[in-house]
Amino acid sequence: MSDPRITIIGERLKEISKIVAVSSGKGGVGKSLIASTLALTLARKGYKVGLFDLDFTSPSTHIILGVEGLQPKEEKGIIPPQVHDLKYMSIVYYSGEQTLPLRGADISNALIELFAITRWNRLDFLVIDMPPGISDATLDIIRLVKKINFLIVTTPSKLAFETVRKLARLLAELKIPIIGVVENMKIKDSPFIKQQVECNDLNFWGEIPFDNKLEESLGKVDRLLETVFARELKEIVSENLKL
Numbered sequence: 001m002s003d004p005r006i007t008i009i010g011e012r013l014k015e016i017s018k019i020v021a022v023s024s025g026k027g028g029v030g031k032s033l034i035a036s037t038l039a040l041t042l043a044r045k046g047y048k049v050g051l052f053d054l055d056f057t058s059p060s061t062h063i064i065l066g067v068e069g070l071q072p073k074e075e076k077g078i079i080p081p082q083v084h085d086l087k088y089m090s091i092v093y094y095s096g097e098q099t100l101p102l103r104g105a106d107i108s109n110a111l112i113e114l115f116a117i118t119r120w121n122r123l124d125f126l127v128i129d130m131p132p133g134i135s136d137a138t139l140d141i142i143r144l145v146k147k148i149n150f151l152i153v154t155t156p157s158k159l160a161f162e163t164v165r166k167l168a169r170l171l172a173e174l175k176i177p178i179i180g181v182v183e184n185m186k187i188k189d190s191p192f193i194k195q196q197v198e199c200n201d202l203n204f205w206g207e208i209p210f211d212n213k214l215e216e217s218l219g220k221v222d223r224l225l226e227t228v229f230a231r232e233l234k235e236i237v238s239e240n241l242k243l
Ligand SMILES: Nc1ncnc2c1ncn2[C@@H]1O[C@H](COP(=O)(O)OP(=O)(O)OP(=O)(O)O)[C@@H](O)[C@H]1O
Pocket: 024, 026, 027, 028, 029, 030, 031, 032, 033, 034, 055, 058, 060, 132, 184, 185, 186, 208, 209, 210, 211, 212, 214, 215, 229
């Protein structure tokens, strides 16, 4: 029997113009930093933006944004709180400080529930911080969110790109659009990733250098947006992301 909540999800996401899932083949490549900074950058440009942290294993956008003690409001569903001009929703509101991550069917259920109850209303962009790689949660999100677009983050390493190749192949099989690939934490000049991206018929959006100042700006949004990291990302977004 189909879950009635799945029909509700379509309704909940109906007024969102573009959904961007910031994803990667492997962990630790900068997804959360890019998802948060992308959302903030778009909001500062005047767009209506939501940020949804769905990384069940290590939610971290609340730390990047410096969000403390917020709780979403319940009103015929859940209204995401407004944080630095964003509508912000995170799995952390529900998992809290719990050390044991959700597993198996509990993840699917939590995902369905979160998508079914969250009232984003009208948005230009919804940015999702995805769990790393091709997990069950990734597949569930793809199944639940019909209009999803993937933005893939990789580091300059061959090891990272190898996992991107697999993710890209899977998304192509599922006919899910990949809008671009960003190379993050670049430390030396090398055309390797750009070449690989292009010979896999993907759009190379650009590169972001390794930025020593990033760590001290975590939790301080104004400082974060002043970093080289954020300025480079802003440029990449202006050139490549269309509503
Ligand atoms: N361009 C960069 N320069 C310097 N440090 C960076 C850069 N991008 C990300 N980092 C740092 O690398 C670490 C991993 O970044 P982040 O948590 O955003 O990755 P992630 O892909 O979301 O990881 P996970 O898979 O664990 O969710 C963080 O400490 C972050 O501050």
